Amino acid sequence: MEELGGYRLVRRIGSGGMGTVWEARTNDGQPVALKVLHPHISQDPSARARLRREVDLLHRVRGKGVARVLDAEVDDDDAFVVTELVDGPTLEDDVAAHGPFSVPELAGLAHGLADALSAIHRVGVVHRDLKPGNVMLSSAGPVVIDFGIAQVADDPRLTQTGMVTGTPGYLDPEVIDGAAPAPAGDWWAWAAVLAFAATGRKPFGTGPAVGVLKRMSEGAVDLEGVDPLVASALWGALQPDHRRRLDHSAVLAVLDGRWNASDLREALAALDLYPSAAASPTTPQVGVGGTAVLPVGGTAVLPGGTAVPPDGQGAGRTRILAAPALPPSYPVGRAVTTADTGAPQHWPAPRPAPSAPWPGAGAEPSPAPAWAMPAPPRPGVIAAVGWFAVAAAGTWPGVVLLLVTGLLLLSGTVGHASRWMRLQRYRRGVRRGDAARAAAASPWFLVRAALVTAFLLVVAGGSAWIALQLGSFVLTPESLGAWGQVRENVLLWGSAALFVLVAWFGPGGAVQREGARAMVATVLPYPTMRGVLTALCVLFGLAFVIAVLTGALPEPTWEPLTGPTIG
Template identity: 45%
Template sequence: MDAGPEQRRPIREVGGYRLLEVLGSGGMGTVYEAIDAEDRHVAVKLLHPVFSADDAARERLRREVATLHRVRGEHVARVLDAEADSAEAFIVTELIDGQSLEESVREHGPLDAEELADLADGLADALEAIHAVGVVHRDLKPGNVMLTDDGPVVIDFGISQLADDPRLTQTGLVTGTPGYVDPQVMRGADPGPVGDWWGWAAVLVFAATGRGPFGNAQGVLLRVEAGRVDTEGLPPRIAQVLRRALHPDPDRRMRPEVVRRALSDHATGREPTSLLADGDEPDENLHEPTGRTALVADDPDLAVPAPLPPSIPPGSAPPEHTAVMPQQLRDQYPSTAQYPSTAQYSSTAQGEQPPPPDGAARLPDPVHLGTGPPLPSIQADPSAPVVQPPAYSLGADGLPERPAWAVPARARPWLSLVWLVALSLLGGLYPSVVMLAAVVLVVIFGAIGSDARALRQRRLSRGPGRWDLPRATAAFPLHVVLGLLLTLPGVVVAAAGVVIVWVLAVQAVPLVFLVPAVVAVALLLLWWTPSSGNAREGQRTVLRVLAPAGAAAAVWALIAAGVGLTALVLTALGDGAVQWWPFPVPPMRFF
């Protein structure tokens, strides 16, 4: 039993709600169990800052919450409250007492036929209630379905979006879980009710098998694009129905009402008939490995789930694949007739076909396909373009990786260290030139870093746009000025460090060792002063372009090594004189 509010200390308080513990998190925010002012337990979802970043975002959130308040249904978690005007926007919903479908299946195993049919009906009712007010859930998955004594309840509307809002994709955020997101949406289509029904069918596959509908490892999205649904272990007809509901092409998917009817038939002991109404034509590309022939009717009520009589002549081997009736015969005999039980047929009897039952249409004489050689296989035209689904990669958490522009460039500490050593050695010969060049580089890197950071923040808050790069280029001079101002504290700190080291060591350490050491101190202080943060990001951004892979980075490391070795050779061959230009020679004695 959960501890009461007096037994658990709140993590913190937000908008009058005391947050007790984290229930889950995702790309759009974090969900907490919380207590309101009347000591009622609720679910509070703190949204990502992008949803309250500006007036337009807050207005969009207010409009969405007002719409969500109109969602009513016994299978939908009711929205109780929301806050769009504070720095931390949040949505408050009912806290559903129950276990998530994901947890239940992991703990107790897949649902049985009756439970699966009830789940399909309950979730379908929830989606119909949600879509009725123009809302799209967009992330229907096992973790967002709670199982209660009164049936399933859909939760987590924190990532729902208004279906008719033309600014849905302004933020550029991709939400949803691989395997439960319509492939059309993953390819960039606007989210809509069709995508929710895809998620509905995917959830049913998980509930029926206990496994992800398209697996749980790398390549989930490629299997989604190919329509490779994992229905192993399911009854053949149910497997066929669920595969059809998850067809990659929305126009070829089985309609939800047909899926519900098939699951209901199976739960009550009636064998589902794989019957497809208009627009639900069978897909010859999605094969059923059992060798049984699907029945297709113009009207689902005209067909019955009776097996076909044997059609293989005695003594011949069965074909590897089911023969397809020619189109002209399908046009002539469009409806499915009822055959008598297969017990009336004998594998050795070659007499007349038994008469059809009363009221049933008599079929014409059968068309004998013969037992001749198999038809030649159809070879694909080698000149035709090969259409492949887009390549997706998954992060460590199983979610699609963020776009490259949203990820700050990674640091290259070893490459920075190599160049620090090389410049320090070169500074042993030309200290003033090297330190001045370092200041110029820090200013330039600082401008690049602040410009890149501003561009990334703008895209995160408003989404990427066609004018992003021209705008960033036009703003670069302003970032140069900012870089110059932010470099000044580093110059002051570095100069102070140089003076201290020089005064303390000039009379005790030979210049051949002291000057490179002083240059190294100056470079380190200039680089690691807090105000040089933009410069460090700018350097990482430049290296991402100039040295994107290990081989390119190795080339730059070799160049640095060459600079350092050249400086060492010049020092060894020269007279040891240091070129202080353009600064004057510093004093050599202080005491």
């Protein structure tokens, strides 16, 4: 297995603008993410110096929503950065697989990301590249990755002066205009990420970057289909001018249900924001009072109508008609109001930006996240454990029966919990507290497992009893000759083998098999551990058989149970 800087590289996770990311293992077997920087970054002395200062700063970042930097090597030929390994899909992959978030789900995501950004900003770091691909959805909630390091990549700029690297649609418009990166830019990106999660579409559409940047500068965000109140809050937070942006705490208040339409309308008015459908095709319309009827009359007839010149007179000239009388104009959202009657306000959802193709058009299907796949089968480990149980049953069948029953109950409970959690995540995606909810429901999973286990014990036990009776009829002491002294052990071995096979492959046992695989994956995650257990089971099983054949073990006993009589 390839190593780098004392870390064993397990598999390649992906590659991006900064470098290649690997899943790696420390010397004590802990999983980490290791990013090997590209040569154009790692070989630049000034970039190395900036990276060194950045890593020193990022070591101070703490928070469950932040993938912390654990180690870095900036002086070696292969510069790399080591961070915590987050097990889960990216927000981008999750939305592609399961669709947009509901409002409660969006609130959980918003709070998790807000906590992460606050932790980053407290130590003076600006993320600068918050986007759906840099948000991982772990079992404990959203985790921000790749923060701060992107500053190294941003420093050299692009090929033209004034150009910065970044993702159109998630990069603060003021930074694009030349402003220095600041926490306000991260909060703008935070709102853009929430808009993506709420719609499943890029917030400012796709297509040429020029068009995306133009929509960003106009605040023309695509929020079609989003709850109207939430859409208006996100629209306010995504204003191009940071002085007129709705604070993230206000967006959280709307998502939590602590603010109603009146609260939001007041906050937007304090920022001099009076959106209307006429301002932009994607802007929510916020009414400040009841429904108003504009003083517009019927169809007006232009004075003079159409003039027809006499024969040949004035032909080819342009006639200037008198301007028609039009109603006076009104400032949107202020003068055109009526008294607030307390009636429900209308908050129409914004429409998508024009000429924005479907974001997923032409894209390759996203790979299934790790949580979406059941644990892989481990036939070698399972067969070795089964062999050990059968070998021990030749002497202590009662103890083995109790242990096998316990394993069936445990594996069935784990299997039901695993299936339930996977189904919940298919429906709602990975959310904070999934494991806690599964643990709370474990008594119900135990009951279901007990019902299946009882059925399997009846079927497997009946089969083993029939095999034992038939075997005792066929294998008489006379027919075994010198092996007659171990006749009872041989009969128990045969019936125990049939019992284990039927209990494992019998009807309804699929959930037990899935649970057993999940337990093996959790308790024995590494091949070496599985190999050791397999070898021990095989060797101890052989030792039991040899001890029985040589008479080193006592006669079979069913204690603490009462077993059948072998004729």
